Structures are given as structure tokens and as C-alpha cells.
Amino acid sequence: MNTELARQKVSRRSFLIASGATVAGLALAACAPAPAAQSPSAQAPAPGGPAKTVVRAHMVQKQDVSDWIQMGLTQDIDGFVSNNPDIDLQLETVPGWTAEYIPKILSFAAAGTLGDLVWYPPRHRSHIAWGISYGIVTDMAPLAEAAGYDFLANFYPGAVEVNSYEGKTFWMSYISEPIVPVIAYNKTKVEALGIGEPSDDWTFAELADWAQAGTNADHFGYYRADRGGSFGGAPYLRQWGVEPTSADGTRATFMDTPDEFIASLKFNYDLMNTWKVSPSPAAGAINAPELFGGQKVLAVDIWPFRIQIYPATFTDFEIGFVLTPVVNRGDARRSMLNEHVFGITTASKNPDKAFKALTWFCGKEMNVQALVQGQKGPIARADVWADERIYESAPTYRKLKPIMDNIEPDYLVANFRGEEFDQAYQQAYDLLELGELQPQAAAEQIQMLCQEVLDKEPA
Amino acid sequence: MSVQPATQSAAVAAPESKRRRRWSPMQRREAIEGILYLSPWIIGFTVFVAGPLIASGYLSLTKYNVLRPPQFIGLNNYIFAFTKDSLFIPSIIRTFYFALLSVPLAMIGSLLIAILLNQKLVATTVWRTFYFLPTLTPLVAAALLWRWMLNPDVGLVNYLLAQIGIQGPGWLASTTWAIPALVLVTLWASVGGSRMIIFLAGLQDVPKEMLEAAEIDGAGTWDKFWNVTLPMITPTIFFNLVLGIIFALRTFEVAFISTAGGPARATWFISLHIYQNAFVSFDMGYASALAWLFFLILFLLTYLQFKFSGRWVFYAGAR
Numbered sequence: 136m137n138t139e140l141a142r143q144k145v146s147r148r149s150f151l152i153a154s155g156a157t158v159a160g161l162a163l164a165a166c167a168p169a170p171a172a173q174s175p176s177a178q179a180p181a182p183g184g185p186a187k188t189v190v191r192a193h194m195v196q197k198q199d200v201s202d203w204i205q206m207g208l209t210q211d212i213d214g215f216v217s218n219n220p221d222i223d224l225q226l227e228t229v230p231g232w233t234a235e236y237i238p239k240i241l242s243f244a245a246a247g248t249l250g251d252l253v254w255y256p257p258r259h260r261s262h263i264a265w266g267i268s269y270g271i272v273t274d275m276a277p278l279a280e281a282a283g284y285d286f287l288a289n290f291y292p293g294a295v296e297v298n299s300y301e302g303k304t305f306w307m308s309y310i311s312e313p314i315v316p317v318i319a320y321n322k323t324k325v326e327a328l329g330i331g332e333p334s335d336d337w338t339f340a341e342l343a344d345w346a347q348a349g350t351n352a353d354h355f356g357y358y359r360a361d362r363g364g365s366f367g368g369a370p371y372l373r374q375w376g377v378e379p380t381s382a383d384g385t386r387a388t389f390m391d392t393p394d395e396f397i398a399s400l401k402f403n404y405d406l407m408n409t410w411k412v413s414p415s416p417a418a419g420a421i422n423a424p425e426l427f428g429g430q431k432v433l434a435v436d437i438w439p440f441r442i443q444i445y446p447a448t449f450t451d452f453e454i455g456f457v458l459t460p461v462v463n464r465g466d467a468r469r470s471m472l473n474e475h476v477f478g479i480t481t482a483s484k485n486p487d488k489a490f491k492a493l494t495w496f497c498g499k500e501m502n503v504q505a506l507v508q509g510q511k512g513p514i515a516r517a518d519v520w521a522d523e524r525i526y527e528s529a530p531t532y533r534k535l536k537p538i539m540d541n542i543e544p545d546y547l548v549a550n551f552r553g554e555e556f557d558q559a560y561q562q563a564y565d566l567l568e569l570g571e572l573q574p575q576a577a578a579e580q581i582q583m584l585c586q587e588v589l590d591k592e593p594a
Numbered sequence: 595m596s597v598q599p600a601t602q603s604a605a606v607a608a609p610e611s612k613r614r615r616r617w618s619p620m621q622r623r624e625a626i627e628g629i630l631y632l633s634p635w636i637i638g639f640t641v642f643v644a645g646p647l648i649a650s651g652y653l654s655l656t657k658y659n660v661l662r663p664p665q666f667i668g669l670n671n672y673i674f675a676f677t678k679d680s681l682f683i684p685s686i687i688r689t690f691y692f693a694l695l696s697v698p699l700a701m702i703g704s705l706l707i708a709i710l711l712n713q714k715l716v717a718t719t720v721w722r723t724f725y726f727l728p729t730l731t732p733l734v735a736a737a738l739l740w741r742w743m744l745n746p747d748v749g750l751v752n753y754l755l756a757q758i759g760i761q762g763p764g765w766l767a768s769t770t771w772a773i774p775a776l777v778l779v780t781l782w783a784s785v786g787g788s789r790m791i792i793f794l795a796g797l798q799d800v801p802k803e804m805l806e807a808a809e810i811d812g813a814g815t816w817d818k819f820w821n822v823t824l825p826m827i828t829p830t831i832f833f834n835l836v837l838g839i840i841f842a843l844r845t846f847e848v849a850f851i852s853t854a855g856g857p858a859r860a861t862w863f864i865s866l867h868i869y870q871n872a873f874v875s876f877d878m879g880y881a882s883a884l885a886w887l888f889f890l891i892l893f894l895l896t897y898l899q900f901k902f903s904g905r906w907v908f909y910a911g912a913r
Contacts, residue, residue: 155630238873241660269661416767416857554874565858571769587680592657594875 187223188485190492191250192477193243195236196228199310199440199511200254200475204496206510213500215492224492225250233554244271249482251489255306256475258366258553259380259545260297264594265478266305268551272478274303278490289498293472294515297544306476307497311515312439313538314370314473315362317531318459319427319445320434323452325349333434335458335534339402342460346412349433356412359403360423360435362459363568365560365585366473369546373469375399375462379556380589384549387585389578400567400574408570416568424448438473440512442531447509456531470538472515472545506532515542550593559584654882664879671883681859682884685867686891688773692863693842696777700838701831703785708793709819722794729787737851740779741766766853769860776861779848789834796830797823828907836899840892864888 194200205226211217215224227250229236236254243249253272255262265271279286286295290308298306318333325332330348333341346356362368365379372379376395381388389396406413414421414432424441426432428449436459437445446454461468477497479489495501499518505511506525513519513532520536548556563580566572572580617625629636654671656664675682711722728736743750744765752762765775800823808818846865849855855862855870868888872881 234873237876241876245660269659271661552875555870558870561856562859565856566769569767569769569857571858584680587678590678594659594877 186221188221188488189223189225190252190485190489191225191227192252192254192489192492193227193229193236193240193250194252194254194477195232196230199505201226201228203505203510206508207496207501207504210504212504213495213498215495219491222488222492240271241269244269244480244482247482249480251480251483251485252477252493253480254309254475254477257297257306257545259548259556260300260384261548261551261553261594262298262306262476262478263300264551266303267300268593270481272305273481273483273486274305275307275479275490276302276304278479278486279304281487282490282494284490284494289494289516289518291515291517291539291542293542293544294474297472297474298476306478307493308474308515309477309497310473310475310512311542312473312512313470313535313542315360315367315436315438316370316459316470316535316538317437317439317442317456318357318434319437319441320455320457321427321430321452322455324354324430324433325455332455333457336464337457337460338464339460339462343402343406343410343412346406346434347410350410350412354430355414355426355432357406357434358413358421358423358426358432358436359406360427361438361441362436363561364564365557369471370469370543371459372396372399373471373543374459374466378546379560379585380546380548382547384547385589387582387589389585390582393578397574397578400564400577404567404570404574404577407568415570416565438512439532439535443506443509443529456534458534468538470541470543472542474515474545513539515539548589550589550591552588552591552594555588555591556585559588650882650885653879654886656879657877658879658882659876660878667879671880672887674880675883675887681862681867682864684859685862685864686888688861689843689845689863689865692773692777692845693839695774696780696842696845697835697838699777700781700785700789700842701834703781704787704790704834705793705831707786708790708797711790711794712797725786725790727786728783731783733783733847734851736783737779737848740775740782741852744775744778767857769858772853772857772860776845776848776852779852780842780845783848789838792830792834793827796827800826825908829909832899832903832907836896839895839899843892843895844888 192204194204196202204224208216208224229239233256240249240253249271253265255265257263266274278284286304286307290311294308294311295304298304298308320333322332328349330345333345337345342357349356359368359371362371365372369379372389375398377392377399378388380386407415414426423432423435424445427435427445430452442456458468477493479486479493483489497514499516499522502511502514502516502519503522503524506513506519507528509528513525513535517540519525520532520539526533560581562584563572563577566580567574567577653664655666655668657667657670658664707725711718711725715721731739742748744752746752746762746764746767749762749765751765755762763771765771804822804826805818808822813821844865845863846869849861849863849866850869853861855866864884865888868881868884871877871884
């Protein structure tokens with residue numbers, strides 16, 4: 136019996152052979168080329184239909200990015216699906232944000248498995264590096280010319296300018312909006328307090344007075360919310376007459392206008408540390424929507440997409456919207472463009488079809504519907520801003536139209552280290568808000584740290 | 595029993611050793627099989643550890659952004675780290691500060707818990723499981739949880755402190771308290787973990803007869819611990835110390851999740867600095883240089899620990 140059992144056992148030799156074969160099989164499978172199904176040209180024609188070309192679009196998984204484009208496909212907005220039976224637009228999403236997304240795209244590019252379209256949220260034109268240094272995206276100008284597509288006829292000039300470099304257009308706007316142009320305020324409480332509703336031509340000094348009148352033991356009067364740092368806060372700096380970098384993007388220019396820069400920092404410092412009308416970060420991480428929704432702060436700066444979300448979310452009180460202040464009444468309103476963009480990859484085997492898909496979801500109807508359905512922020516297209524349907528769903532957008540008509544592009548960080556530039560700014564700005572650094576010292580540190588980033592080799 | 599002359603035995607030994615060098619087919623097959631059994635590890639080590647290690651050594655001498663071929667720039671990355679990168683040295687100092695706070699506390703905490711759990715208690719297994727539970731919580735989840743716990747306004751920690759009349763600090767929002775707060779999170783997640791288990795094993799290995807002998811000699815509880823238990827577990831302490839310092843110096847997740855290096859870079863550790871350069875700026879060459887510098891620091895520190903361990907680590911059976 137024992138002998139029989141022993142015979143049935145796997146011998147060391149056969150175990151080794153089986154292991155070797157398994158390892159070899161796995162190694163072969165790992166080295167094999169990507170399956171044919173992923174190759175756009177290898178798509179079999181659908182029964183009774185034309186051959187479909189797969190257009191692979193990489194993007195983060197996000198309501199206003201992947202979810203909305205998927206909804207557009209499902210709803211067949213503008214008849215894209217029915218009019219293009221030969222295009223199969225497949226969304227390849229990455230959960231998370233740039234920390235997860237960008238390494239993944241670079242891995243795809245390095246491995247030669249990149250799809251046709253890539254998404255990017257630029258910081259001070261860092262996305263241009265993907266065109267000129269990394270070779271991930273291609274110049275779309277020849278594709279546009281072949282398709283008879285005029286960028287300037289579709290987008291505001293500022294939105295074309297930020298996506299172009301040395302005559303090449305690498306990216307197309309998908310979300311493009313003015314950075315934090317409005318303040319949302321608790322209209323119900325403001326009326327109860329009797330402090331008067333702010334008007335669109337108000338000044339920073341008036342905001343400070345108003346916020347002090349609106350601050351009591353129960354709530355703060357105002358919080359700068361989304362306009363911190365050198366990205367969200369850039370239109371604020373411009374409003375004070377400060378430009379972060381020189382036109383060629385090689386020099387930090389905060390201290391070219393020292394009085395204005397220090398005054399802008401002092402205003403923020405005073406809000407938290409002198410007038411105490413804003414919650415200080417020293418008291419912990421500030422979640423502005425929670426504070427506003429919980430009626431612990433009367434007014435907060437917001438991104439445009441919150442214009443639709445806030446009234447739908449906070450239903451216990453009425454919400455009003457007012458433009459952010461200017462320094463002196465009558466000052467020209469300054470701005471900066473925030474964007475999410477898409478580009479066509481150099482790896483794309485069907486760039487013409489990718490361009491067609493791109494112009495669809497960056498097109499007028501998709502973006503009007505996005506605003507009407509409250510799914511996404513606006514886009515820098517004059518035809519969208521001219522469409523009355525968007526104002527029916529969110530009348531406050533009318534306040535933003537003049538800003539968009541003259542939208543100023545993001546400033547340039549010439550070595551494409553935009554994120555590092557923002558981090559360097561934040562390093563000293565944190566100390567200012569915490570009350571550990573006075574405005575003058577913060578200004579000097581910001582200038583030094585940001586210039587240090589600009590002095591680095593191009594990314 | 596006859597004794598052979600030395601010359602004769604040497605003459606006999608020489609051909610024998612020659613013969614030993616020639617392997618029989620069976621020996622050869624066994625050697626091949628042995629190597630084959632080891633091959634998954636050898637391949638894994640070569641492909642996933644040694645290969646990248648050597649590659650990073652080369653890349654540290656280049657300018658490299660993943661998509662373009664590396665450009666050889668000699669020692670420029672290393673020179674840049676010491677001369678122009680204003681974040682490098684402070685990040686090293688911060689990392690050491692974190693290790694200096696966390697390692698002794700973690701070692702003492704783990705040892706105390708191990709001593710407690712080494713007592714003859716009711717439901718010892720339940721207690722051991724209870725203390726081990728936080729270790730099973732993913733550090734990311736723990737970091738997120740503690741962000742709430744340490745919130746100065748609504749957090750449980752400051753609430754409890756307020757109950758005894760202490761106004762809690764800003765914790766993660768304070769440049770002074772951010773690192774101690776991260777130490778607190780790390781301690782919660784690790785003090786009852788594998789380090790404690792290793793201490794427990796060490797404590798259970800202390801010969802009972804030695805403790806009994808000390809007791810007969812009139813030693814009290816403290817004397818027994820100080821003069822018998824502690825010397826006997828010094829190899830365990832040394833092992834935990836070496837690993838503890840290495841783990842503390844390469845801490846990443848808790849700072850990345852809880853503070854992202856802030857406020858004002860107060861928790862910007864060397865691991866975050868390497869990550870930033872590698873995966874945000876894609877300066878892979880420079881990030882490799884930073885990683886090598888960090889490796890050299892760790893190596894030197896570990897070497898010194900081994901070098902001086904002879905002065906305080908007692909190995910039973912060793913002369």
C-alpha cells in the first residue's frame with residue numbers, strides 16, 4: 136500500500152519539469168505582444184456594420200471628466216455615436232489624481248502601449264512639456280487643417296494660446312473657466328444679520344468691513360477657500376497688480392511690484408490674524424464646503440463648477456453669488472484661465488479619428504449640455520457662452536461671461552515645473568497664514584523659493 | 595590503532611580532495627536541481643532587486659525623465675543635492691528628528707507591552723490579538739482616521755485634553771507639532787505589531803533557571819529584569835533597533851497622506867523629497883541620486899550599529 140502511494144507521489148524530477156514549464160509559459164506570456172483586441176486596426180467589423188476603429192482615451196475617473204464623456208456617449212449627444220459608427224471611443228480611466236495618473240501615462244508611453252488621447256490638468260503650462268520634451272502628444276495643427284477645423288473660431292484666444300508653443304498646438308480645452316471668480320454667500324443669514332448684500336463692484340476694503348460685521352461667536356464672516364496658493368490665488372494677485380512670472384517664464388516677478396505684493400499678502404494675513412474674520416489653518420485642516428454648508432462661515436470664494444453644486448447641496452439656506460472684489464472701485468477685472476485639456480498622442484495610429492472624438496467632447500453641444508445638466512464646469516468657447524440655455528440653469532454664469540470674453544491665460548513657468556513652483560509658493564504662504572511669518576518676510580521668501588524652482592533645468 | 599605519519603596522510607588526502615572536486619552524476623544532478631529550486635528567488639532577486647539597484651546607480655549619474663534616453667552628467671546630481679537643493683539637507687534633518695522621536699518610544703512601548711503580555715494573565719491570547727489589531731489596519735486608513743482624531747476643533751484628542759483642562763495644539767496644522775503628531779500615528783499603528791511579537795519571543799526565550807537562580811540569590815523583580823532579562827534579550831533589542839531605525843527613516847505613507855509634507859514643509863521627509871523628484875517632476879536621475887545618498891546614510895548608520903553592538907549585545911553561547 137505504502138509502495139503504491141509512493142509511486143503515485145509526484146517525483147522531484149516531474150515537479151521540476153512542471154515548474155520549469157510553468158515558469159517558461161508565464162515568461163512567454165509576459166513577453167508576448169499586447170492582445171490583438173487592443174490594436175485599433177485589428178477590430179473586426181460589427182455584424183452588418185462598418186469596421187470600428189477603437190479610439191482609446193486616457194483620463195482620470197472623475198464626474199466632470201470621464202463620467203460626463205461616458206454620459207455623452209450614452210445620451211448620444213450631438214449624434215456622435217450614431218453619426219460615427221466607425222469610431223468606438225473607449226475611456227480608460229485612472230482612479231485618483233495626477234499623482235496616480237501621470238506615472239501611469241508615462242509607463243504606457245515608455246512601454247509603447249499608450250492609446251490615442253490623453254487628459255491633463257496643466258499648471259502654468261507644464262503640459263507643454265508633454266509636447267516638446269516628452270514627445271507624448273503631437274501637434275494638432277496638421278490634423279485641424281486636414282479636418283478644416285479652426286481653433287480660434289472655436290475657442291477664446293487665451294485658451295488657444297496656453298495650449299500652444301512655438302506655433303504648435305498640443306492640447307485642446309475640455310474644461311476651461313476663470314479661476315475662483317465669485318464668492319458664494321449665505322443670503323438667508325446675511326439678510327437676518329442686516330449687514331447688506333455685497334455688490335459686484337465692491338473692493339477688498341469693503342469685503343473686510345463686511346466680513347467683520349458678519350463675524351460673531353457662531354460663524355466667521357469670510358474665508359478665501361479656493362483661492363489659496365499661486366494657482367487658485369493668481370487672479371487675486373493680478374487684481375493687486377502682481378504678476379508671478381516674467382513673460383518668458385524664467386524669472387519670478389512677485390517683487391517687481393513689492394508694495395502691491397506685500398499688500399496682497401497682508402490682506403490675507405489680516406483676515407486670519409488681525410481681523411480674525413476667517414478661520415486660521417492653525418486651527419486645523421479647513422474644509423470650506425463643510426464650513427459653508429454647516430453655516431460656520433458666511434461667505435467663501437468658489438470655483439465656477441460650485442455655482443451649480445452649492446444650491447443643489449445646501450438646501451437649508453438661500454445662496455447668493457457675487458464677483459470677487461477689486462482693489463479700487465472701477466479697476467479692470469483681472470483673471471486667469473483654469474483648464475483640463477486633452478491631446479492626441481504621438482502613438483496614435485488613428486489621429487484623425489481621435490481628433491474627431493476630441494472635437495466632439497470639446498465641442499459646443501456637449502458643453503452646453505454639461506452645464507444644463509449640471510455635470511461639468513464651463514469651457515472657453517464663445518458659442519457656449521453665447522447660448523442662453525446655460526443661463527437658464529445657472530443665471531450666475533452671466534456674471535462670468537465678460538470675464539471669459541477677456542480671459543487671461545495662465546502664466547508661464549518656462550522650465551515646466553509648475554507644480555514645484557506652486558509648492559514653493561505654498562511653503563512660505565503656509566507660514567503667513569499660520570501667523571508665523573509677517574507679509575514682508577513671506578514676500579521675500581516666496582520670491583526666493585519660486586526663483587529657485589525657475590532656475591532648475593527644464594523638466 | 596596505528597598512527598600514520600603526517601606525510602603519508604597528506605599524500606593520501608591530496609588525491610582524495612582531487613577526487614572530491616570531480617562530482618558524480620548524482621551530485622551534479624542534485625546541484626542542478628538545487629539551483630533550479632532556488633531559481634525563482636535568484637531570478638526574482640536579479641530582475642526586481644539587483645537589476646534596478648544597479649540601474650539606479652547608473653541613472654543617478656544621468657539626466658533622465660523616463661521617456662528620453664538618459665544623458666550622462668557625471669556627479670552633477672550629487673553636487674546639486676549638496677549645493678543647490680535647499681530642501682535636501684532639511685529633509686534629512688527632519689527625517690532624523692522623526693526617527694529620534696519615534697524609535698525610542700516605539701522600542702520602549704513594544705517592550706513594555708511584550709512584558710505585560712508575557713505575564714500569566716487571564717485570556718492572554720485575546721490580549722495579544724487586541725494589541726496586534728492596529729497593525730492590521732492599513733497605514734493609509736490609520737493616517738486618514740488620525741487626521742480626524744487630531745483635528746484641533748472637532749478631534750477626539752483635543753476634546754479629551756480639554757476635559758482635563760489642557761488646550762490641545764494644532765497637531766498636523768502646526769509646524770511645531772506636525773512631526774510629533776505623525777510619531778503618535780506611527781506608534782499607534784506599530785507599537786503592538788511585529789516588533790512586540792519579536793520582543794515577546796525574546797522574553798519567552800530567557801532561561802527560567804537563570805531567573806530562578808537570581809531569585810534564590812535574593813534578586814527582586816527589578817533586579818531580575820535589569821540584570822537577567824534585559825541582557826538576555828539584547829540580541830532581540832538590537833534586531834528591533836536596526837529594523838526600527840531603517841523603517842523610521844524611510845517613513846512615507848503617513849506623511850504623504852496626513853500632511854503631504856506640510857504645513858510649510860514641516861513634514862517634508864527625504865522619502866517625500868525623492869518621491870516628488872521622481873514622480874511629480876520626473877527627474878528620475880536626480881531622484882536616483884537622492885535615493886543612493888539616502889542608502890549610503892542608512893548603510894553607514896547600520897554599519898555603526900553593528901560595529902558598536904559588541905559592546906552591549908550579549909549572545910548566549912558566544913565567547
